[in-house]
Structure formats: structure tokens, C-alpha cells
Amino acid sequence: MAKPRSSDIASDDDDAPKPLHDILSSRFDFSNFIDSVGQGILVTDNKWFIEYSNPAFAKMLFTLPEDLTRVSLYDHFHLEDVKKLKDAENKLLAGRTVSFDARLINFEDAILFANLTITPCRKNGKLTGYMATVIDLASSVEASSIGANTAEASAVGADTAKARVLGSNEIVTDLERQLADLIDFLPDATLAIDKNGVVISWNKAMESLTGTPAKEVLGKGDYEYSIPFYGHKRPILIDTIFNPGYDVEAEYTNLQRDGRNISGEVFIPSFGQNGSTIWCKAGPLCDTCGNVFGAIESIRDITKRKKIEEDLLESEAKFHMLFERSTDAMLLLDGGKYIDCNPAAVNTMGASHKKDLLNRHPACFAPDMQPNGCSSHEMAEEMIKKAYEEGTNRFEWIRRRLNGEEFPVEVSLTAIPWKGSRILFTALRDISERRRMEEALKESENKYRAIFENTGTAVIIIEDDMTISLVNAESERMSGYTKSQIEGKMKWTEFVHNENLQSMLTQHCLRRQNPEHALKNYDFKMIDRNGRKKDIFLSIDMIPGTRKTIASLMDISPLKRYEEKLNSLLRFHSEMIDTAAIWIDMFDAHGKMTFWNRAAERISGYSRDEVLGSADIWARLYPDPEYRKKIINDAMNLAMNNGRVENYVTTIRCKDGRARRISWHSNNFISKDRKVLGGIGIGSDVTEALFAQEALRKSEQEKAAILNGLKDTIVEFIDPQMRLIWTNKALQEYVGKSAEELVGKHCYEIARKIPEPCPGCQAVKVIESGEFQEGEICTDDGKIWLMRSNPIIDECGKIQGIVNIVFNITDRRNAEQARQESEKRFRAVFETARDSIFIKDLHGKYIQANPAMEKLFGLTSEQIVGKTDYELFEKDAGAHIKDADHRVYAGEVMEEEHTKSVNGVPHIFHVIKA
Template structure:
């Protein structure tokens, strides 16, 4: 039911309009006798449409419309007035009126037209709002995507530019949306050029000729990697993925591309690969040195056994030992170089948790230039002193228990005050006899991974708590994920839904339909359709499904949003019935008007209607026969007084009408086209408009010329008889005198 605010300074018309509109069952009408009262009601009540008169004291309908548009720009507004001037209509439409309807004519047909326009105005505004909400939801989803993402229409105009791509390029969406001619390539390459998104519709040959070294095509999706981009003066490596956008009819309406910055990942892979190669080479060299050292140690042991007898040989062995010690020092130095090369941070502490050493990356993280600068210092001397006590608690636990703590996550404050996340491992530092001497630790910076997990967590919360139902299904029809709304709307607990197949929930999707559906989904990528869901209590609800194709390795999935549209479909059915009723009413009205027209056209007497100025606005065709005219065009629009044989008699008629309110059997002469008079008798009364005001005069003229001829003949005969009688009486008197 639509809530209508009806504003008019005439209470009787308000009551009539309220009665007619509410009688249809489609409208709830609140009335106000002034625009000021209407503004107060609009501020505190839920209103679907405002219906207003134009001419009102204080604030007229146009000023009221402008105030409503300023406060409620999306609220439908219909101007319903007796004023029909063209400038009023133009000003109303320019000020934002949805419709303009002039009062007058048959009341039933007028209010039927008004009800129809109210329905159209409200439903049109609701449709616009629903579209705006849908577009906003889509924009919000795109904005929540962690990857830099943008979309274009079929003309190449940018229609979406999410927050992630704003962060990557430094270009806000307000500057990019609406631009074409490959403007979206400028932040990445500095000039207009094609991106992966432009190749989605191209042939395989055209794709291979493109600017991407590695391109993979999976259905309508293109995947590529490029290292040619340069964003904000920094060379970048991007992983790109582009696909087509379809409307509900399966027609292509644009394309979308997501861009992931994998520069650091590629650099890390290169560095790690180089480090592993260097470590492998160093390990081989160390192994050779260790074998050599072991050989020397064996020789030293033999020399010690012979030291008493071979002093000279002992001296030689001592010199050799010095040489070996030097080699050992060099080996330790090489080990330090290896530690300095690997990307992982390495450190070791004594039993008092003072630093004994570290590699160079760790020293730089701590804000020092060389590892030697840290020796003897504690965590309280580092940039991460806020976390120092927490670090030392972990250190003591490892030392006291002798149990390593491997691969755990913890925060760290850098010397410049930034907060990062680490993946840390700590083990006891032991001597050759197994005695614990301190602690040995390593860590790696996993800030980007932690942040990605946090974004993923927030995205999951958003999906879990989304108003619409959300489902993940594999291509065997198993439900593998549902959000809170899916449980709330269907009435099934989450555990029960996750053990079901789609066939159990959707009566319109038996296995054979599902198999055809997944073929279409693979081909089109996205599908929009309506179907039904069976709730736990057996109730069937209508739902609208937006589902997208997703793949992970060899597994394929359907990711679907479902919206309960049961109420909407019921409203559409009600609207259909209302339209059918309206059509039936309009047909009855046409039949009534046709019957009225038939009566007017076939009446023998003259039916007429004049406006307040006395001009004829309606006449039956019988006037042509009586007055000798060939077309009603010669009659309509003319002053009725001009058809009186004595025009001043029109004034006499109006005076009687004003005094008595009606005229009955009033005889007057009309003038034929040839100027001759004709006697008529009229019954006339005032014609009232819908608001009860006098808008003219209407009535019937009856031809009584024959009756007048008879009356005149009788009068002449009577006069002749009287004269003959008088003459006869005179002769009789003469005869009597003669006798």
C-alpha cells in the first residue's frame, strides 16, 4: 500500500480524493490543508508520494514542490490543480514534478487517472532507488576487493575504480570514472595504450600479438604478468586478471580487471634463490674445509703422542696448528658472510639475554650499521623496546625448558616507529656438550601476509553478515559455505545446510537441471535468475540469484548471492491485478462515454453547455438541423447570445437563473443561420466543476415553432370569429330596429 500525502486548501475536495483513492485499497491518504502543514507531516511520517494543489494561500504548489525537492529529492510529487496555464505546467516539470494533472471533467475518470499516475510515479521512483541500491552494493563489493580493480563499459569508459587501485596509482576514483580512450593505462605506463582488459574480446592470435609476455586464457578470463609497468616512478611487476561483464540477459556490458602488485614477491623469490645458491656453495666449501680441519686435527693428535721424542716436529705441528686456526677464523668469517647474505634475520644471546651477535639484516632492523654494535646490548636498547619484555619472556622460557619455539607470529616496532609483524623461531644455544649457553633466533617480516589475512578476515565478516544469502557450492551440488542470512532466512542451522545438496533446498534444481546450469555457468561466468527455496518449515519462498563461476586448481565452484523476493513478487502480482482492474474500469468508462456520446448525437432537442463567459463549449448535432448550420465548428466557441434572435433576452434568462437556480419551460426565439427566428423552450441550470464551483450553464432547447404556428392560427381564427360575431350582432340589431 502506498502512503500518499494530499495537500489542498479545499477540505471537501480533500475528503473526496481521500475517499476515492483509499477505496481502491492501494493507497493510504493523509491530508493537509496547507503546504506548511504538509512539510510538517512529511518530516515526521513515512510518505511514498505527495499530491498537491497549485493555488493555495501562503505557499503555492510550485513553492511547496521546490521545498520538497530541497529536503527530499527522491520523493515523488504530482501537481493536481484546476490551473491549466502552460507556464504553470512548464515550471512544475522544471521544478521536478513527476506528473501534472488538471482538475475538471468526470470525477471518476479523473481520479482513476490520478490513481494510475500515483502508482506509476511511486513504482518508477522505487525502481530507481532499487537500481541505485544495487549499484551501490556492487560498488561497495568492488571497493572491498583487496586487489586493485577497475571496470569499463563496452565503449571503454571507466565505470568503477576501487580503493585499492586508488592506493596503487594515487589517482582517486573521482578523477578516473567517466574517462575513456585508455586513460586508465596512464597511471601504469604514462601514456594511452591497451591493457589486458582490452584483449578479453580479442582472438587468440590478437592476444598473442599483445604487449604481455605471458598470457593465459581460461574461458572468458585472461591472466597475464607484466614487468613493464612503472607507477609513481617505481618499476613494478603486476599479476593481472581480466574478464567480461554480462547483464541479466547474457549480453556483454563491459569488462573488469584486477591487478595485484607482486613486485616484492618476485624480488624476494630472486633474492631467496640467490641466497640459496650462495648458501649451497658456502656449505660445500665449509664441508671441504671441515674435512680438511678434521684431517689436521688427526695429525695434531698424532703429534701430541710423539711430542716428547720429537720437539722439532712439535714446533712444526704448532705452526701448522696456527695455520689451521687462521683457516678456522676465515671459515667463521665466511659463515658470517653467508648469514649476512640470507634475507632472514639471525641473532644469538647469552644467558643474561645480552646480544652475542647477529647478521647484518638484523643489525639494520635494530637501527645499527654493523652487527658488532649490538654486542652486549639488550632488547631494551633497540627500536622495539615496547616489545622487549615480551621477547625476553619467550627467551627465558626457551632457555629454561630447552624446548624450541618455532614459527610463531609477533609484532615489532621499527626504529622509525612503524609497527610490523614477524614470524619468529627460537632454539636453545648449546655448546658441544649440550649445555645451554643462551638462545639462537631467526625471524622474517610477514607484515604483508598478516595484513592480507586481516583484509581476508574483514571480507569474510562482511560476507558472513551480508543482508542477502550467500552460498558456495561445488559442481557436484554440495553446499560448502553459507552466511548468517542464509541460515536466518531458510531456518536451517548452518551444520544442516552444509550437509545438504542444492537439490534439497531448491525444488526447481533437480540433478538434470543442475548439470545444465553448471555448463551455462562455465560458459558465461555470471548468471542472474529467479528460482525458489524450500525453508526448514516447508514454506516456499521466491529468490533472485546472482551467481559467479570460480575455480581453484582443478576444483570449480559457484559463488551465489540470493535475495528473498517473495514480497516483491506478491506486490507485482497485486500491481498486475490493480492494472487489470484499472483497465476494466477504463473500459467501463469508455463504454459510459460512448453511451453518453450516442445520446448526445441522437437527441432531437438541442443539448448545450457554455463556459462562464457564455461561449458554447458543447452542443448536440441537432442544433445544426434546427438552426441551419452544416458543421459544429460554426457553433462551438461562439457566444450563445449571438444565436438569440433578441440577444438581450440572454441577460433576462441569466437573471432568472441567478434568482431561482434553474429555468423551466422558458420560451425564447433563437436565430437561424439565414437570420429567421425560431421559437424554442429551454430548461437550463448551472454546470458545476469537481470542486463544486460554477463553471458554466447547460441545458436543453426544444423546438416549439409548430406549437406557436398553431397557437397563432388559433388566435387569428378567434379574432376572425369575434369580428364575424360582432358583425352578425350589428346586423341583427339593424333588423330589430327595422321591424
């Protein structure tokens, strides 16, 4: 094989590099060491042609070391990761050591997920090649799963593991891809942001609605997501999740709150050709522990629906806003007794007929005493009197249904003319839900206060003059000062080290003058009350609508210290054994340590001086006698077979008391007469690798949280046999069963409780055609649903599953039907009435006339339409008619008389206008 070229292993008197085994043997017998190393080790020339590789690396690629000689490392890089090696080369040329994750291709064309640490080799200042260590990430995760001490390990390595997984964003599970597809299949335009306001999801429906591709929005913050709607950056409904102070009531209508979710409607003049009315619903995204990590908003263009609603209102107005059809409880009160009521009032009071309510005093439907301590009868009389005196009166009241149930209402009393006298028009509104929402809001505010005070992160509010106006408990712990010492008295500048003070003052001014150019995240050094320096990661932003800022501070001092240790580990020195990023120790037949490399010092915390020449280290690393005995027995049993131990994971106790997980490869030194002379131990710290799978699982949960946040839309994933694989919470809540109870059952068994697919089922059509299907279905409870089914097809064209997305359109269908029925009723009255009925526009011209009016005037409808009152009646009444019309338009009901000659005979007509 070719010789490795590295300044670290070249001799001083010979330009030609020596073979690796010659160099290694200059101090130790490393033949067993090289064979037992679990990590891949290779040396290339400066063109990346492999000159040496150990058996571990060859095994990773499913080949032999000799087959890799003079093979380019580029040949075994995944095409999409070649750029990573090229980027690393630029840093290596600058003399830096680099570490990164990449996908390698082995000799069986399979993908190997690996971590590479590469350092440049130089001689006399000239680059001669590269030396690399390779870790099989999949094997590391698998090995680390044996007896993992998860609790302590997670505290130490979570940040590093998360950074590695985020860096390796190519590793995506099948479930992640399925969940991503589900988000794209959602019918409503949907976006999601993280806690920093950065867009993390922008589905296809959103692309279709706004015309803005996801790639132009994803990863952007600072309200970029509002531009497609408003043409400029501004908060929208989703921003209330992180900014409850945003005044949505001033802009949104029909606001509804469901816990931490909020929905409403808003008209946007700049969106669409003539402006659009959109319905929005926003809510938080939470992980399994209930921690908010982002927010989601669904948006639906309801312009057409609003037009239907307006048409319905107009139709009802034409039908004289029928008292009997109102959904609000309405009653007429005269002389202290109800004389009429609508069906809604009958229903609200739990009565079976109007007669149950009429001719009775309001106090008959209330408890003896109201919450304010007044008797119901006295308060009713007082409120009635006030309504007559002031014309109207609005107040809250406790009503009692006929079954004895009490509930809060808002009462509106309005004095109206009635048959020559005045009576009170009474409107009742059940405010039970409003009361519940008020309590929920109060509870929510208490929760946010508790979160602010008890979060594990220090949070402070900073005024324009740099004074700290509010701090939480963690801020007290971090700074060493109490709230009373800080709030309103100290400025943030008093906690900043001099080396960072000027730059942070610049940021403070820039954030208020040009916030787009101010940094939202950066590091600085903090000085606490005791004068100790701490490395702090700062997240800061303006509070919208104020000159204040909110800042979150995280103590990253331990992380900084860990990074420094890691950087020191990656420095390669003159000898390969000391530059290896793995623990290497040697011991004699009595267990006394004869060698202890720098990695062993770093990982265990014990220096060479503390370890060499003694066997005490075993009791220090394994303080539990039973555990230590088990390890020795296991090692002896494994070594009895072939003299070596591979991938054996143990938990050691470091000098500082921390627990670390080590994967061991060890080999015994055997004499010619088969006596054990000692051994070599090679350990890899795999503590951080344990958390890779947990980070991937969290990623899956985040996408599932987005789908579960869609409360009004059922999303389900079924297999080709129509058995449920996954569903969001909307279906679980609809059928009243958990996901565990539903998974594996046929979808028609769940939805309709029948033994075979529903007639016209969209999923069946997808299976038969292999194409997207859409249609309406009606369930046994009378609800109408729009169902969209889309196949999940593999690269061979075979259906692997079906995504069903179902949402309730019952209200929309009912609204359309109500409008048609109302129009039909009006038309029936209009056409069959014996009295003449006409409709005029705002200019006083007739636009409709019924058959009775045609007969009265002896004119056709076409002859009447377009004329005015004074053209049909007396000519000199024009001013009087015009004045009366204006009063009608203002809401009055007018009665007037007109004279008209019919067949030469004068007739007087009594006209009522409304």
C-alpha cells in the first residue's frame, strides 16, 4: 500500500514519509491496536487519494484495506454531500481541523451516515495530505443504547446532540416525510412559525391562496408572512400567541377563543381584486410536555360565504325581519307582563309553548335574589322604569328556566311604540359562554404570569432609558440580585463586561432607530453580583407598540467550557496516539495502568500522574463494587473466545462526578505460552449519540403537533386495505376514542360503524384509479363533510397509503338552504298578497311591484318599474313623498295617504312604508 503523508508522522531527516506501522512501532506494538480500533482511520494525499486505511474503515465500506489504496475519497461521497468535503478543504488549506456529518457510499451502493474529523498534514510548511477519523453514526447510536444511563447523560449532551441532528437534516424518517405530505394536503392555507417568528411551514394551499411559493417565505421572520396579504410587514392573528397584547378586537370580527386558540374574521382591502374577507384561526404548537415551541394559523377565504350571509340578511329584511325567526330570545313586555315572545325565547326558557311565558312578570323567571343582593322583582321594576325614562336599558340578569336551571343573560330593554302606546321590546342573550371565556382569560393570564416567573430562562423587560422594569425568578438567580434591587433601579449596562458594553449600547440604539438591522441573538459576557463572569446567549426584541424590549438570557458558560474541551481534543500533535479523539489506555496483568492518553484524561478527568502505575483507577471509574465485578466478569467471558472485546458499553463515573457512556474495544496482550501480559482499551464517548434518536422523535412530534393543531379538520392516513395508520386529534375527539383504540381499524368501521366501505367512498376511488378524489359525504348525525383523498405512491408507482382530509361543511350548506327558503317565503307573500306591495330604491323609483298593485293601477309591472310616487299619485306631493322616504331610510315606519284617479273616480290610498 502507499505510504501516508503527514507532517505529524514524518521523520526529521527524511523527506519521504515512513509507513504508518513503522512510525507506530517506534514507541509501541500497535498491530493489535490498529486492528481493534472501532473508528475508521485513513490518510490521503493532497489530492484526496487514499494512501492508508485501517480495517475498521474498510469494514464500513464493505471491503478490504488493500482495495481502498489509491482510491479517491470523493468516489465514496454521496453526490449531495460532495460540497461538504469541498467546503472542508478550504478550511483545511487554512490549517484548521474540521468536523462534519456526511453520507458515504459503500461498495454495495448503500448509504453510510458518518461523522468525519479531518486535519491537514504538513511538512516544512507544505501540505502533503490529510488524516481523518470516521465514526459510523448508526453503529454509535445502536451501541450506546445498551444500558444507557439516560437521566445524567441527557443533562450533559443534549445541546451537542441537537446540534448534530440539526446539522444532519438529510436524515429524515419515513414518518417525517408522511407528516410533511399531510401538511401539504391540508385544504386550508396553513402557516406555522417558531418562537422567534420564523416561518417553519407554508403549505401548498397557502401557496395557492397567496401566489407566494414556500421557498420565498420559509426561514424568514420579522412578519414577512404578512406581505402576501397586506403588501407590507405587520402582525397578524398568529402573532397573538406570543403577543397577547396585540389589539385584535379593533381589526377582527367574530373573535372566538378556545383556551389558547383564537379565531376571527377580517376584511383585507389589498387582498384580492376587490378586497377579501378571510377567516383565521391561530393556536400554539406544543411538545409532549406542553411547552410552546411555535404557533400555527389556518386561513380560509370566506368572501363568498360572507356574500351569502349578506344576501340572507337582505332576504330577511325583505321579509320584514320576522320576529318569529330571530335566533335571539325576544319578548314584548307591557304593563309588567310579557304579551308576546318568539320561538327562541320559548326554547331559551325551556318552555314547550308561548303560553308558558305570557302574562307573567319577568321576576317569575328568576331566582328570588339577584347576585347584587336586590330582590328580582324590585330590580325588574327598577330596570323597566329606567327603560321607559331613557328609551333603552341594558343590564345583566340571572334567569331561571322552567326546569329550575339558572343561567346569566344580557337583557336589552327598548321602548317602542305599540298600538298608540309604548311597550318594551326585550332581547335576551345567554352570556354563559362569555362568562366562561372571561374566566378562561383570567386563568390564562395567571398561567402566563406563572410561566414568566417560573421558566428556566432568565427574562427581563427593558425600558427605553435602559432601566430594567421587570425580572423573573431565574434573573434573580443568574444575577445574584433580588427583584426589589433590580426593578426600576438598575440598568442592564451594570451587568455587562466592558469588552461587550459599547457594541451592546450600539445595538440598543439601533433596535429603536432601525430595528431591521439590529441583532436579535448574540453572545456577551455578564458580570454578576459577586463579580463572576458568565457567558450569556441573549435573545432580544422590541415589544410591539412600545419602546420597551423583552430579553431572554441563557447561561452558556458550561457549553463554552465544553466547546473549549472539544476543540482541545481535536488538536493533532506529533504522535497519532495522542491526537486520536478516542480514549486509549494500557494496563499490565495486575490491572495497573501503563499508558493513559490525553483523551482518557479529558473524558475521565483523571490526569496521567493520578493514574499511571496504579490499579486504583478501576474503583474510581466504577465505584459500585457489584457493577465493577459484573464488568470484569463480562470482559473475561468475552475475551475467553477470541481475546478481544468489541462494542461493550459501560457507564463510568468521572472525577467531577458526572456519568459518561463509553463504548469499549479491548484486546489482550498474550505471551507465547498463552499467558495474559496485559491489555489495551480503546473507548469512545458515545454519550451524545444517545440523544440523536430522541431529537429525531421530537422532530416527528413537532410535525404531528401542527396537524393536531387543526381542530376543525380531520386528517387520517390509511393503508391500501383502508386500515387506519395515523390520525390527528380531530377524529379522536369526533368519535370519542383514543388513537390507540382507532389504529388498525377500517376507516368505515370508525366513521359509520359498518362492515364494508361506504357507497361512493373517495378512498375506494383512489385505490381504483390511483388518482386524487374529492366529494361530499353525509354521516348518520346529519352532518355534511367534504372529503379529499390523495394516494401516497412509491417510486414503483404502487399505492402505499391514502391521505384522507375531511372537513365539516354543514353550516355552509345550511346557510345556502336558509337563504333559498327565506327568499321563497318572501316571494310567496309578495306574489299572493291582496294588498299592493312595492319595493323602491334609494332614489325613490319603483324596482318591483306585485300583481295586486298592477291590478289596482291598471298597469303592468314593466310600466310601474322606474316611476316615482308622485308620477303615480298627485303631482304636488313630490316634496312630501321625498321627505317621507328619507325618514324611512333612516329607520322609521311611515304612514301616508295619496289621491289617485282610477277610471275617472278619485281614490284615496293609505300607504305604509318601512
